[in-house]
Structure formats: structure tokens, C-alpha cells
């Protein structure tokens with residue numbers, strides 16, 4: 235869209251920081267002001283990874299949380315023409331890492347806001363998203379980018395339409411979200427929102443599981459393994475590769491809300507424990523399963539674990555963020571059946587650390603030993619908790635981007651806060667909306683085909 239000065243005048247920009255638990259990313263979006271009420275018109279101009287850890291890690295030094303954003307803010311300004319910078323709405327949304335750090339958050343958020351206000355953009359606020367917002371905005375992002383809110387306008391009723399909306403599966407460092415449009419209505423006690431977008435209402439189900447992001451899952455797993463073998467300070471870790479060791483201090487579990495510092499089974503004092511990889515795929519699965527309380531669901535089918543309600547799955551899902559990154563490591567071609575995926579994970583888990591580190595010299599050495607745990611975790615979450623099965627597994631599409639933009643909550647968040655998602659179908663789209671015409675034409679064509687077939691049969695006989 236940079237063709238000529240006339241076209242450039244119509245471009246608008248927006249900027250969103252995704253302050254996750256383990257790192258922060260910045261996204262710059264652009265769109266044509268003429269079409270702002272249509273779907274799939276916003277594209278991603280820039281993404282920038284903030285150096286260092288997530289903002290919640292600066293709880294003891296909040297000004298540094300603000301400073302960490304400067305490099306990316308600078309890059310963002312380079313991507314926006316100078317005369318437009320003051321009109322660029324700029325947001326920072328923080329997710330599960332900050333939800334966990336409730337005590338210190340006012341200072342950290344105040345510092346990031348202070349830094350953003352120093353730049354010539356229209357700063358609109360820094361806030362912590364709830365898990366439900368995170369889920370809903372991710373769902374809005376992917377369906378907006380896939381144009382599914384308006385493209386499926388060929389449907390003749392709302393029920394058909396809802397069936398062609400994609401569900402969203404998001405896995406972060408500290409939480410994971412599932413969001414979809416179930417059949418019928420969502421049980422009333424669920425606080426999932428009803429959203430009216432482009433002339434249709436969607437009764438979505440969304441749930442965010444705090445402490446079930448991949449990093450918190452790994453911490454909880456380590457804690458359980460250590461507590462079970464106490465007082466040993468050398469503990470076998472079935473999900474880590476043979477030959478890989480990791481030293482953790484027991485006091486780190488006390489500092490994190492997900493590992494329940496008040497657990498009486500935690501050894502007292504500052505003990506270091508060495509986790510020794512044993513590369514045992516079945517042992518790994520068994521240990522991960524214990525992180526979920528499946529029995530808390532009793533006999534209920536509409537329940538995932540820990541007593542959480544979920545209606546039956548429906549439709550296709552896009553699995554992004556860490557769902558995508560971990561699966562990408564398995565190096566499988568798209569659409570593999572579950573049995574092939576299981577086999578690949580099994581093989582991965584039995585490879586030694588020596589073998590892995592020499593086979594993947596370019597891979598981040600902090601991530602490499604964790605793929606076995608992460609991929610097993612993902613399968614247990616999707617199959618046992620969410621209840622995908624051998625058949626519905628094929629409805630999951632692992633994808634990082636949709637079109638030009640990353641799948642995630644940031645775009646949906648910006649669209650909503652800038653009022654770019656109208657409740658009514660915009661005038662420019664009404665011409666494409668389902669009409670009796672479409673039905674009539676299909677009917678006429680079908681009639682013609684049937685007539686022709688009958689004629690042929692007659693002639694043949």
C-alpha cells in the first residue's frame with residue numbers, strides 16, 4: 235500500500251506492546267482510513283522483540299521495565315511518517331505474568347506508561363488484560379484476519395455462520411487460553427462475553443488457565459519431582475534428555491504463586507537440587523498428567539480438569555504462539571495424523587543431550603532441552619483436558635501468522651479499543667451479505683443440474 239503520495243495520506247497506524255510473562259513484543263499495524271470498518275484490512279508493519287525478560291521481572295527495579303521498551307519504540311517511530319506519529323494510538327497490554335504479580339504491578343505499569351509518554355505518539359494506556367479478554371481478543375484477531383466474520387456471509391442463517399468461525403488456542407509462558415463458539419448457548423455461570431460484530435452476535439466460550447503456560451508448567455513439574463524424591467538433591471527428570479542437568483534452588487518455588495510457596499512438602503531453607511535428565515517419554519507423560527486434576531471433573535463430560543466447565547468443541551481451531559513454536563520443532567509437514575505426531579514426540583524424548591545439541595547447533599540451548607516436556611504437555615492439554623480426539627485433531631491448524639500479521643491478542647485489542655469493529659455490518663459490506671438472491675441462484679442451478687441429469691438418464695435408457 236505505499237504506492238504514491240495520495241495513497242500514503244490515507245494510511246493510519248497503531249502500536250501495541252504485548253507484555254507477556256517471559257518477554258515483551260511490539261507490533262505496529264497500518265490500515266487505510268477509507269476502509270477501516272471492513273475486515274482484514276489491517277496489516278502488520280513491524281514487530282520488535284524487546285531485549286531481556288518480561289516486565290514482571292522488573293518488580294524490584296520498575297524504571298528498568300520502562301527503559302527496556304525504548305529500543306523498540308525507536309524502531310516503531312522509524313516505521314511511521316513523522317507527520318503521523320502524534321496520531322498513532324499506542325497501547326501496552328500485560329498478560330499472565332503481571333496477573334501473577336499483583337502486589338508490585340502499579341509501579342511497573344506506571345513506569346512503562348511514563349516511558350511511552352515520552353515518545354511522540356498518542357499513548358492510550360497500559361493495563362493488565364484479564365484471561366477472558368486475552369482469549370477473546372486472540373479469537374477476534376484470527377477471525378478478523380481470516381475475514382471469517384464477513385466472508386461466511388454466504389451462510390443463510392446465524393447457526394451456519396457460527397460454524398465457520400475459527401476457534402483460538404493460545405499458549406503463553408504463564409497461561410493458556412481456549413476460545414470458540416459452542417453449539418447452542420454457553421452455560422450461564424460462565425462469564426464469557428456475547429460479542430456483536432459486523433451485524434452478528436456471537437456467544438463465545440473462553441477460558442484462561444493461569445499457571446498452565448509452558449514455563450509455569452515446567453516449574454510446577456520440577457517442584458513435584460523434587461518434592462516426591464525429597465530429601466534427595468539429585469532428582470531424575472523424565473522429560474529432560476539424558477546427559478542434561480539443571481540446578482534449581484528450592485527457594486525459587488517459594489517466590490512463584492504457581493508453585494505454591496505455602497506447600498508444606500517444600501523443603502525448608504535454601505537447598506539446590508540437580509535435575510538429571512532421564513529421557514523417559516512414558517515417565518514424562520505420567521509426570522505431566524499429575525499436574526492436572528482430572529478427577530475433579532467427576533463424571534461430567536463438559537469439564538476439562540480442576541472442575542472447569544467447557545462445552546463440547548466445535549469447528550476448526552488455529553493453534554498459535556507456543557503451540558506453534560513447539561510443533562514447528564518437530565519438523566512435521568502439515569496435517570499429520572495424531573499417530574505420526576506421537577511417534578515424533580516419542581523419538582524426540584529419547585534423544586540424548588549430546589545428540590540434540592550437536593544436531594541443532596542453531597537452536598537456543600535454553601529451549602532445546604524443553605521440547606520433549608512442552609510437546610507432551612501440549613498433547614495432554616489438547617487431548618485429555620480439552621478433549622480433542624483422533625478425528626477432531628485434524629481440525630487443529632498450527633500456525634504462527636495469519637496473512638501478514640502474527641496471531642495473538644494484540645490486533646483484536648487494538649481493533650476494539652479504536653472502535654474499528656462495528657456492531658452493525660458496515661455499508662461497504664452490506665452488498666456482499668447473504669441475500670435471498672444467493673439462495674435463489676443456487677436453487678435455480680440445482681434445478682437445472684437435476685433436470686439435465688434426468689434428461690440424460692431418459693436418453694440413456
Ligand SMILES: *[C@@H]1O[C@H](CO)[C@@H](O)[C@H](O)[C@H]1NC(C)=O
Pocket residue numbers: 267268269270271656
Ligand atoms: C466507520 O464506522 C463508524 C461508526 O460506525 C463511522 O462513524 C465511520 O464514519 C465509519 N468509517 C468509514 C470509513 O466508513
Ligand SMILES: *[C@@H]1O[C@H](CO)[C@@H](O)[C@H](O)[C@H]1NC(C)=O
Pocket residue numbers: 477478479510
Ligand atoms: C550431569 O550429572 C551427572 C551425574 O552427576 C554427570 O555424570 C554428568 O556429567 C552431568 N552432565 C553434565 C552435562 O553436566
Ligand SMILES: *[C@@H]1O[C@H](CO)[C@@H](O)[C@H](O)[C@H]1NC(C)=O
Pocket residue numbers: 481483504505506
Ligand atoms: C546454589 O547455587 C548457587 C549458584 O548456582 C550458589 O550461588 C548458591 O550458593 C547455592 N546454594 C546452596 C545452598 O548451595
Ligand SMILES: *[C@@H]1O[C@H](CO)[C@@H](O)[C@H](O)[C@H]1NC(C)=O
Pocket residue numbers: 472514516517518520
Ligand atoms: C520410565 O518411567 C516409567 C514411569 O515412571 C517407569 O515405570 C519406567 O521404569 C521408566 N523407564 C526407564 C527405562 O527408566
Ligand SMILES: *[C@@H]1O[C@H](CO)[C@@H](O)[C@H](O)[C@H]1NC(C)=O
Pocket residue numbers: 527529530541
Ligand atoms: C482434585 O480435586 C478434588 C475435588 O476438588 C479434590 O478432592 C482432590 O484433593 C484434588 N486432588 C489433588 C491431587 O489435588
Ligand SMILES: *[C@@H]1O[C@H](CO)[C@@H](O)[C@H](O)[C@H]1NC(C)=O
Pocket residue numbers: 565
Ligand atoms: C526437516 O525435515 C526435512 C525433511 O522432511 C529434512 O530435510 C530437514 O533436514 C529437517 N530439518 C531438521 C532441522 O531436522
Ligand SMILES: *[C@@H]1O[C@H](CO)[C@@H](O)[C@H](O)[C@H]1NC(C)=O
Pocket residue numbers: 546547548622623624625626
Ligand atoms: C470426536 O469428538 C467429536 C466431537 O468433537 C465427536 O463427534 C466424535 O464422535 C469423536 N470421535 C471419536 C472417534 O471419538
Ligand SMILES: *[C@@H]1O[C@H](CO)[C@@H](O)[C@H](O)[C@H]1NC(C)=O
Pocket residue numbers: 367370371427429650651
Ligand atoms: C470492546 O470494547 C467495548 C467498548 O468499546 C466493550 O464493551 C467490549 O466488551 C469490548 N470487547 C471485548 C471482547 O472485550
